[in-house]
Amino acid sequence: MFKKFLSVAIATTLALSLFACSTPKAEAQVATSEAQVAITEAQIATIESETAKQIVEVNLEILKEQDDSMINTYSILAVNDKAPFVDANGTAITDVKLYTVGANALINWFLSEGLDLSGQYGFNEYGEYLFYIKDDAPKSKGEIVNATDDTRVIKLSTTTSVNDSGLLGNILPKFEEKYGYKVEVYSAGTGKAIANAKAGNADVILVHAKAQEDKFVEDKFARIVDGFDKERLSFMYNFFVLCGPKEDKANVKNSATVLDAFKAIADGKYLFVSRGDGSGTHTKELALWPKDLGITAEATTFEAYKDWYISSNAGMGACLLQASEKGAYILSDKATFLTFKANGGKIK
Secondary structure (H helix, E strand, O other): OHHHHHHHHHHHHHHHHHHHOOOOOHHHHHHHHHHHHHHHHOOOOHHHHHHHHHHOOOOOEEEEOOHHEEEEEEEEEEEEOOOOOOOOOEEEEEOOOOOOOHHHHHHHOOOOOOHHHHOOOOHHOOOOOEEEEOOOOOOOOOOOOOOOOOOOOOEEEEHHHHHHHOOOHHHHHHHHHHHHOOOOOOOOHHHHHHHHHHHHHHOOOEOOHHHHHHHHHHHHOOOOOOOOOOEEEEEEEEEEEEOOOOOOOOHHHOOOOOOHHHHHHHHHOOEEOOOOOHHHHHHHOOHHHOOHHHHOOOHHHHHOOOOOEEEOOOOOOHHHHHHHHHEEEEEEEHHHHHHHOOOOOOOO
16 A cells, blocks of 8 residues: 555656656656656565565464453552562662652552553454453542652553553553653563562552462552552453464364363373463463463473473563464463454564
């Protein structure tokens, strides 16, 4: 479409030039313009060729979804500025400065104006909503204060799914423009996002792994924002989806439940790509394998299964691409998968 539009525009320009001028000088200008057209068309062809190389055929489709075991809930928590901050080795960190005013503003926005924006995201791009607002989502009536020079930058540590799906890129600019803040996003698996906050590098976390969130609260790393009655504020959800190759040799599509589907994959030793990174998706996956397999986050527990179980320690986009290339099964959050599929095997 772009190439056709550009060609028509150039042709129109040339025609007007010929009509308006017939001097030798004008004819020379036309010849130069024609040469430029040829170069431009060659450049367009090169761009189209390079783009085509980047688009891969995605040999994955959703085979199991909206099982009761597949609900994926997201929570937002304010980091406690008096928390016992530690680095990756457990060594105490001092002199941490958090911007609680900015954190409060972001949380109050997410749970007021941001609720509709989050719940509406995705339909225009992908034909369905990527996130749903919980019926009992906490709603803020608190003031969203404008930024000041001291509180302008807010550090948000979050999971890849809300970032790779495009949600944050779609809604955060609206918050920033209206209230004057700049949100710096650190995106990783939930485990790494929480570890980043424990090291004092985040004012707010937005993650999706209940057990890890509860531990974060228990260890005094979260605080209650004025107007709410608890630290962990669960406000939206979507679904994990079990994806796999179109041929579906394990026949998981016809399994009664997702637990039966995971058992079929294990029994047949069909390739499976695991995030393996302590993320919320990885945590959910570990809970779906048959108990007698004994698969946990520890590498020793799946040593005997390495002929079919691939632990990648990578983000969702990279793992989806790996599963597509290998014809493997994979658990994903639905939002990231739909984005990955719609963009031809890429996460923008």
